[in-house]
Amino acid sequence: MARTINERADVVPLIAEVFREFGYEGASLSRITEKTGLGKGSLYHFFPGGKEEMATAVLADVDQWFERFVYEPLRQDDPASAVAGMWAAVDGYFRSGGRVCLVGAFALDGTRDMFSDAIDGYFRRWIEALRDALVRHGRGDKAATMDAEEAVFGIQGALVLARALRDPSLFGRALKRLQLRLGV
Amino acid sequence: MARTINERADVVPLIAEVFREFGYEGASLSRITEKTGLGKGSLYHFFPGGKEEMATAVLADVDQWFERFVYEPLRQDDPASAVAGMWAAVDGYFRSGGRVCLVGAFALDGTRDMFSDAIDGYFRRWIEALRDALVRHGRGDKAATMDAEEAVFGIQGALVLARALRDPSLFGRALKRLQLRLGV
């Protein structure tokens, strides 16, 4: 019938927003069609696997972003500037606390079992990349692991709390605090 | 038809488990029926307001538990022992990372808007009670607030990460770390 300018890649971030806002179960196809402007025909053309494939695509998209702007720099760049870049990237990505972590949200309920590999990989590689940078910066192996874990779960908790209290500014405060703790 | 030993109060924790496991949207009445062994008739007898009233009751139950075993001691008991008691209570309540925070889970998706007062109050009173204890212990006002915030969002983030990585032991490590940070 019609050809719009939408490619699959253009739609993924829109679908991501719906998942972020309502969770996997709450993200109904009707809400997704509403947000994307695509009918079921187009949606199932792009994602023959339906809702599950949409979520997989969204998770892959998120993963790709972090891989490129966070993990890879942590592994390759100068440790100090890579870590500094991480805090900036994270603050930007989560809109200074106004946005929630989709992977963290999926992890909390039964959705996790559907996407456990993607969810596990996202956090594991984040922690490993950060630990790697800390070690290269001179921190001991054990301490670096703990520090990396603390930074990552600190970010997740700050997102939860900022949203629960409807106080995005808490996220910025928390990032500052975590940054100081890391001492890099 | 039948009279079982179930009182409303006995059913609430069971319903809580369903919400914890599947989230608000994913907790269907059929799952709740299955878990509790109660038919719709009984369920709507106890909770005329339906699913929403069940969630309200569950949140009130959680709140009551924390008020009694965490907030109240923090406000009234000797600061050092109350804070120590908090870590023990939290570790026990969340089953050393094997259990998720229902309030945190609700906070992350669209469910928050339905129960924002309960969610907001749970975290706000927790932080305030902890700050209060820290101040009585000699910490300055500003620093105590930051410390309290960090402890609470640290716990939340540790729960997210422990579940995401399927590694409950991470929660214990995190609690230890947060406890040291607090220095009480």
Added chain:
DNA sequence: CCGAATTTGTACCAGTCGGTACAAATTATA
């Protein structure tokens, strides 16, 4: 400009959702 491939809207499906109605069964009161 024509035919093939792609893209899309719409109607429809069975299943499940939360919720209601109500009679039957059980318990409590006397």
Added chain:
DNA sequence: TATAATTTGTACCGACTGGTACAAATTCGG
């Protein structure tokens, strides 16, 4: 034991769920 109040199972409701089928519209290759 008779009766009133409580508790419960079940059938049913309209709405919505994710998903399928398919023909019409559009775009693209020649």
